[in-house]
Amino acid sequence: MAHNLDTDVDTLELCLREGIAGNEYADPRETLGCAPDTDDAEVARALVRIVAAHDLAQLGMQSVHPEAARHPSVRPPTEVTADPSFLGRLSTTGDEGLSVERIEDVQTLLAVLRAGSRRQRRAALGRLGERLADRRLLHSDDVRKAIQVISRLRDVELGYELAQLRVELPGTPGRAARQEREQWKRLAQRTEVEIRAFWDGQSSVDAIRALPGDQRALLLVRVSELSDLVVHHITAIIEGSDGCVRLESRIGLITSLRYARDPRLVPALVAVLEAERGELVASAARVLGGMDDARAQPALAERFERSFVAEERIALAGALGMHGDLRGLGEVRSSLEEDQPKLLLQALEAMENLGSPESTDLVTKFLDHSDASIAIQAARTCARIGDGRALDELTDGYNATAVPALRAAIEDALSAIAARMELRGEEAATIDWSEVGNKPAPRKGPRDSLPAISLGWRDYFMGRLWLLLGRVTWAIARFESAATRRDDWAVPLIGIGMAFTRREQYALALPAFRRAIEVDRLRIERNPILVRAMAKAFLHRAEQVEREGRDDVARGLVGEVLTLDLRRAPGTVRFELKRKHDVLRRGEQGDVHSAA
Amino acid sequence: MDIEVEGRVEMVTLSLRDGELQCVSSDARNDGPHVHAALQFVAGMETREDSSPPGAVVSTAPQSVEQSAASELADALDDLLTAITRIGVGKAQHAPSVDAALERLIGAAPKPTPSGLGRFIGRLQQAMRSAELRRVVRLLEGASQLADALRAGTPSPQAELRIAEWLGTRPGTRPEVELLYDRTMIEVAREWLPGTERASLERRYLVDAQSGVVYREDRLRNATASLGPCPRQLQVGLAEVEAGPGPRRIRVLQYEVEPHVPAESWDCLRQVASQSFAEVTESYRATLRASPSLAEPFALVAPFRVERNGVFKAFDAEGHQLMLDRSERRGAVLAFYDLLAQGMEPSWLAGRLTDAGTTVCLTPFAIGTFDGKYTRL
Secondary structure, three states: OOOOHHHHHHHHHHHHHHOOOOOOOOOHHHHHOOOOOOOHHHHHHHHHHHHHHHHHHHOOOOOOOHHHHOOOOOOOOOOOOOOOOHHHHOEOOOOOOOEHHHOOOHHHHHHHHHHOOHHHHHHHHHHHHHHHHOHHHOOOHHHHHHHHHHHHOOOHHHHHHHHHHHHOOOHHHHHHHHHHHHHHHHHHHHHHHHHHHHHOOOOOOOOOOOOOHHHHHHHHHOHHHOOHHHHHHHHHHHHOOOOOOOHHHHHHHHHHOOOOOOHHHHHHHHHHHHHOOOHHHHHHHHHHHOOOOOOHHHHHHHHHHHOOOHHHHHHHHHHHHHOOOOOOHHHHHHHHHHOOOOOHHHHHHHHHHHOOHHHHHHHHOOOOOOOHHHHHHHHHHHHHHOOHHHHHHHHHHHHHOOOHHHHHHHHHHHHHHHHHHHHOOOOOOOOOHHHOOOOOOOOOOOOOOHHHHHHHHHHHHHHHHHHHOOOHHHHHHHHHHHHHHOOOOOHHHHHHHHHHHHOOOHHHHHHHHHHHHHHHHHHHHOOHHHHHHHHHHHHHHHHHHHHOOOHHHHHHHHHHHOOOOOOOOOHHHHHHHHHHHHHHHHHHHOOOOOOO | OEEEEOOEEEEEEEEEEOOEEEEEEOOOOOOOHHHHHHHHHHOOOOOOOOOOOOOOOOOOOOOOHHHHHHHHHHHHHHHHHHHHHHHOHHHHHHOHHHHHHHHHHHHHOOOOOOHHHHHHHHHHHHHHHOOOHHHHHHHHHHHHHHHHHHHOOOOOHHHHHHHHHHHOOOOOOOOOEEEEEEEEEEEEEEEEEOOOOOOOEEEEEEEEOOOOOEEEEEEEOOOOOOOOOOOEEEEEEEEEEEOOOOOEEEEEEEEEEEOOOOHHHHHHHHHHOEOOHHHHHHHHHHHHHHOOOOOOOEEEEOOOEEEOOOOOEEEOOOOOEEEEOOOOOHHHHHHHHHHHHOOOOEEEEEEEEEEEOOEEEEEEEEEEEOOOOEEEO
């Protein structure tokens, strides 16, 4: 019997799709020319052979199949749409509708810079940069205020954008930024040479791993400007194809890239999401969350759907939240409601990107948490949610706490909420700082006598002189003498701390800084040079003891310095301290999973 | 368990799901005579004729251990083919009989599961999940060819080669490898692929800068391979290339890594890329015919002309068109469109060849531009 091959193949394909057992449409035996009692196995083989042969023969015969010509139209949303207010609808791209790129008013841009999401803040900074480039506006009050805000802004998340913009600023901030840029260039060149030596087989040490934490943070803050060679080396470490870096170091490097936006890193990070698990996945997800790249959201969503590790899922949910995808909100809320200690910090962090005013109560209850880092993160999350109802709880928290870092975080949160209320058109909350917080404790005891003061200064200046002459031991003795002559005098103690820090004797610098903090904490916290030296001393000492395998001591040091108000310390140092704190904290909880 | 009723043997799978006992036989029925017989047996109402544990029907003919293992594997492949065909490709993903057949196949395979067979299982599961009839059929056709090769008493060289592609070289046979010396190769892309487990194989795509031939370097999880990032340039002192499905597998034995690929090398790559899409299509068809299950062709193409108004279209000098496959690597496709929207002019594209509705398509992995820039997608 003659068959129409196309009709037959259609029938056979239907049989294959629907199954030959119990198929009420057609029996392939007849079409295949088999006897009615032919065994299923034999029928199956014949069926597959014919359909496969026909399929391969058809390949490339048609010009363009309509299915193949369709454009990928399902693009994930990139903006948070849950909030219908001005800020909620404010787009970061495009010159139509509500977009940061269309805002002309500097005051509004500054408010977005305080209250917006990370993307909005970046866009606002970019827009401010455009406005500042217009030389005609340089002498207007608004622009002068903008320059002041940009030079004082300590937003770690915007480290790269701030560094770029400050280079263009006039005066001291611009000079400092240009100096830092030169320092970065030298560091990048040195690192490039060392990386070349590594791949040439002349060195077995990974150049990036060998860098001190603050240097590494400084290098990676401008990762977009690094050469292909350095970025490819970084991707080799991320993917584990460099042949020497351990799992912990891979995690360390990925966490150092937390706020990087370089699209050259995306394929390696996506590969980590696809192939690894545990902390590696969580770290990669946090980086991808901040990337404005079309590859990030599909990879995060795919991994979220098949992940069953709570730590991964929380990090993935937060990262998806940054892309406007709120599928993980329920799970993050549950973690906070159930008060799971191991996940609290991460869940609060994820809530920064997922939370809405509905979540305010859930978050504010952690403001008085016994663990300062959790309370600080709760304050940060409140700042990002920006609900005015949190003002009272934040003010109470500010008055109740003695932890300077928490007070600093609450100050920032109050300022962000006020800015958000202003942008929403609500009555802006005016915070009377004189009514908030602890008043300075009245000086106790009698004032120092005049001879004590003059002898103290004499010893101090002698100490400075010995330092200039390089006689450190004599100098320290003079500083100590000065400190004992007067109570509550931090200057000579700071001198000791600075002297040891400059000589990289961090273990000796710490006691002096600790005594100085005890005597006059505000003097250190409010002086950018002192706070930088003190923070670096703690950081480098923590790195030293960590290298000796004393992780507990390192954790204690980082935790101690993070309780201080470090807002005036360089962003790279603060970032590295926070990163190290998170890594050591997870190490304590035993969360660093094998990447097998 | 295997149940024989009226001379017909069917495999019956019993499973407990959501507190309910589910029974299905390999003829896709849940109330057939085989299911009833299995339930009676489980309930203790029927005794087995022998005391041996339930399992596959065992051939009684005396065989050597090796022949027996090969025959068992061939039977397992046939069982899998039959199970999928009975239940239908549309329902195969959730069919207990198909799960059981896959388990039996893995059980019958040498340990650890050879990468060829592992990759077949990974691809089959992926194709069943998306209910892609054509891909499932090709994979099953390849499995059927392997079963024939395994059953052959004295396998032909072609059958021997097929077995080696799937299971590696058998003891006593010499591996068919080509040695390469002093080549410059450029890794243009890499990806993680599923095998018997998710992400069990890392594949790197290396292109010979002189000939344009694409090789694959496969690395099982926790195994080692050549070091370096993607992209990279390798000065290969010595490498072995296995005979097998395209792209052929390479083992780089002596090499030097250059993590920064110079612009001249990218220019070389553009010059050796395929410029005729008709040839690409023909080569794709030939590769799939030779190895319908294991071939995963990867191509480097240099379009003559590109259209970017809404939909990407690449044309060769003769007007043949190459489409993008949007069903895989959605993020990469979206990023590719973003790059085009930003004005990127691709001078060459690297990607896996696939087909949608008989049209050969390319899933993008990397793009090169005329100014020597490279983007990994």
